[in-house]
Amino acid sequence: MKGKPTSFDIAYHAGVSQATVSRALRGSPLVSVETRKRIQAIAKQLNYKVDKNASNLRRQHSVTLALLLFEDPTSDDSLINPFFLSMLGSITRACARQGYDLLISFQQLSEDWHADFQDSHKADGLILLGYGDYLVARHKLERLVEQGTHFVRWGAVVEGQPGISIGCDNVQGGRAIAEHLLALGRRRIAFIGDVSPHCPEFSDRYQGLVQALQAAGLEADPALQIDAADSTELVGQSAMRQLLARGARVDAVFAASDLLAIGAMRALEEAGLNVPGDVAVVGFDDIPMASFASPPLTTVAQDTKRAGELLVETLLHEIRNEPATSVMLPARVVVRRSCGGTSS
């Protein structure tokens, strides 16, 4: 036999019709156990695999999910946010567990990506990952909803947003880490990160800080907040420099991400300031690097494992038209040395 065997080849060898082969291989209860066994044995022997394209075409679904990772077009080719990388790992595993294949694609925010994967039947649904301007993304999300595309997004759960999001409870996380800083006696806490509606994750984290401050009878000083467009070390470093140049008196820095925090520590070191002696620094995400920073970075960890599972489970619910809702996962403070806390 030349080429890959088809179900007709199996049928011929088994002395049954091709339809029966198909049924047997899909585990239909309509075929007798004995026949099924025989067919399975022959299929295995001939190294037969059902053609996914034919099967998908006929069944009108692909049993694959597409992961769309959005990156800022400006960012360096070689760098992927380590946080997304760990999400990727857990998403891949969750898909495998559910018997779905995973298509992965990096997208520029600027491109016109909507629904392409689903429209072309390459995937049954989309997982959207990656920060970017929320206000811009929102438009596209609306179009996805209109077109009936199945998708879930990782990110802030925003009031009245189009579609479903799985995200971490950024307000709670921000509040928890701010409370930790306050308990350690820090009072003048700077915040590095965009707090506009363009970036709901970061503004939620800031909101947490503000709440913690208020609960402690303190007020947030707007002069201590500085935007940071991208979430990279360099941006964090220059933001911290600016803050310092302005002459801001701070005894702690809450950076909206670990990468920003690491950059901030660099700027502090440059300025001859000791972390955590002079200034405590904390981040958000708990990327692998965080524990290697010097001093090791106190941060808030998101449950990426659960997040990945939830992302695919929720998407699968949508695909099957089962009820599905947005959910916020709890965040957990991880104390290391950069905050001047316990484990010094």
Added chain:
Amino acid sequence: MKGKPTSFDIAYHAGVSQATVSRALRGSPLVSVETRKRIQAIAKQLNYKVDKNASNLRRQHSVTLALLLFEDPTSDDSLINPFFLSMLGSITRACARQGYDLLISFQQLSEDWHADFQDSHKADGLILLGYGDYLVARHKLERLVEQGTHFVRWGAVVEGQPGISIGCDNVQGGRAIAEHLLALGRRRIAFIGDVSPHCPEFSDRYQGLVQALQAAGLEADPALQIDAADSTELVGQSAMRQLLARGARVDAVFAASDLLAIGAMRALEEAGLNVPGDVAVVGFDDIPMASFASPPLTTVAQDTKRAGELLVETLLHEIRNEPATSVMLPARVVVRRSCGGTSS
């Protein structure tokens, strides 16, 4: 119109046959420019996308590649070797550039994965990534070759191996970093890593060390080499402990990977030894963490960007039955502080 539009819908609106629509959309020169334009406009307006399953079925290929990432079954759920992660990034981008989709799957070494993706027409070819016992993998690679599966592997380029590999020149890299250590006056260089044929990458790196030693008129001391089954910090740490416990006198450690090196530094620190004062430490891979280790780790960087491109280009050549060969990429020493070299 209910449901997704098909080429028949477009044909109807354009007043042509469905065959013409197909040709126009695939850019066939057989259709007049004017007709093509009209069809394209209608397709766009109706948000038509050609059904990949139908197209793939008919054309007998899928225009997608599968990335199989092998992990040790023992490894923690949440951890992926950071080195592979950066490969993943460059592979994804390279695929996109070539117009191919990328299916990603984590495989346990133990599973019977061979050719499944290609046999089922889910992918036209396979990219194999991940260390594992080479002698075990070799068997499976042979089967892949027998079955005519298209694949490329990332890893050591071994004499007489089945299939094609893209890898870094581990001997050269090992030699270069060893020479650096020797130039710095280190003489008793320990090596952490499996040097058996089970792990050709690591034994090649060791071979580089041996060569450098010999070129300097020195001989490799077998007592200074210690196996490390997995490439993790913990394993590196315990390997170093053992070495120390044996009373080995060393002034430098060459760990076969950065993760092992970081673990080794930890063990050295525990033992009250200073890095690089008492013992210089170097790794291999240049993972992002390396620059964050304390002291920052001197290591050898592999060109993951080029590697990813080469992996997909080579695989595409194979798929198209064009000539393709294994290639070794040069490795580059990255000097940081852990070796006690210049940038101290």
Added chain:
DNA sequence: CTGAAAGCGCTTACAG
């Protein structure tokens, strides 16, 4: 340059 027709390899009502 265009159309009618066959066929890619399955799955699944329909009939027995």
Added chain:
DNA sequence: CTGAAAGCGCTTACAG
């Protein structure tokens, strides 16, 4: 429990 047949949505010889 099994088979004959239709059909999923394309692509591409074949004929004009």
